[in-house]
Every structure is written in structure tokens, then in C-alpha cells.
Amino acid sequence: MKKIIEAIEFAFARHAGQVRPGGESQMTHVLRVAKAVAGYLETNSLANTCGASTFVISAILHDVLEDTPTTDSELAEKFGNEIAKIVRALSHESEEEPDEVYLRRVAEAGMVAIVVKRFDRLDNLRSRGNTPTEFRAKKIAEVRAALPILGRDRPRRCPGNQEGA
Numbered sequence: 001m002k003k004i005i006e007a008i009e010f011a012f013a014r015h016a017g018q019v020r021p022g023g024e025s026q027m028t029h030v031l032r033v034a035k036a037v038a039g040y041l042e043t044n045s046l047a048n049t050c051g052a053s054t055f056v057i058s059a060i061l062h063d064v065l066e067d068t069p070t071t072d073s074e075l076a077e078k079f080g081n082e083i084a085k086i087v088r089a090l091s092h093e094s095e096e097e098p099d100e101v102y103l104r105r106v107a108e109a110g111m112v113a114i115v116v117k118r119f120d121r122l123d124n125l126r127s128r129g130n131t132p133t134e135f136r137a138k139k140i141a142e143v144r145a146a147l148p149i150l151g152r153d154r155p156r157r158c159p160g161n162q163e164g165a
Helices: 002-014 026-042 046-050 052-061 072-079 081-089 099-109 111-126 133-150
Strands: none
Touching (some): 002 026, 002 052, 002 072, 026 111, 072 081, 081 099, 099 133, 111 133
16 A cells, blocks of 8 residues: 555656646546556456556556656656556657557556556546547547457456466
8 A cells, every 4th residue: 555655646746737638637537547447456356466556556657657757767766667667558659659559568568557558548538528629539539549458358467477367
């Protein structure tokens, strides 16, 4: 629980002042994604496979590399290489990065990244009501592109587990 609280404090500090296109705080989104992931774990055996804290911390931190000046090495030092690898996979390398390249990286990172991305994209859809039309269209297109990995019943492996779960 201590690391989860540290992740929340870290994310709050890094996302301070950031507002999403619909006008809400970036941290509102981050915490909704983390809450959805935690709720999913309550009804699924994935937490026993990879550890619930890995899922929740990754969800809390899923936007810090992409949306803040946080560095990969800083994240690894504070939360460990496994979390840094997952968050790195969840982070677009650039605005121009093709979604198929991005989603392949998420899928290759394993079940934690896939589950976090599922709930990130779902929250993006749920919270699009007050957003500009262009942003809504972009988020809907992103979900359509992600259906091949988001639709998997059970992601195959945890980070570091190449054999499958």
C-alpha cells in the first residue's frame, strides 16, 4: 500500500495543473483508471499472477512519461524497472507514432500493460462528453484501433514472463 500511496503522490505532483480537453483535472482520469483496474482485479485472478500493486501503480503512473517531464530513469529509480517498463510501453513515443506500432508495444509488454490500456481507453470514451468534436473523434478511432488487444479475454503474460500466464 505504501508504494501505491507514493505513486499517487508522485502522479499528483507531476500532473499538477494539467487539465484534460473536457476541462477536468488529469488526475481525475488517472485515478478513475486506477480504480477501474483495481475493481477488475477483484473479480479476476490476474492479481495473483502479477501482483495487484503492479497493476494499480502502473495505472496511476500510466501518463507520467507521456504528459510530464518525468524521465524513464527517474521512474525506474523510484518504482522499479518492472513498473518503468510497463509505463514506457503505455507511453506514445511521439504524436506521430502510428497506433499499430504503439499498440504492438503495449501487447508485447504483457498483461499489466494491456489491462491498464483497456481501462485507459474506456475512460477516454466515457469522459469525452464535454470534449471538442475533434478530440472525441480521435478517442473513438483509438479505441477502434485497439480492439484487437483490448478485446482479448485474458492477456497472456506478465512482464518478465515470456512463457505465458
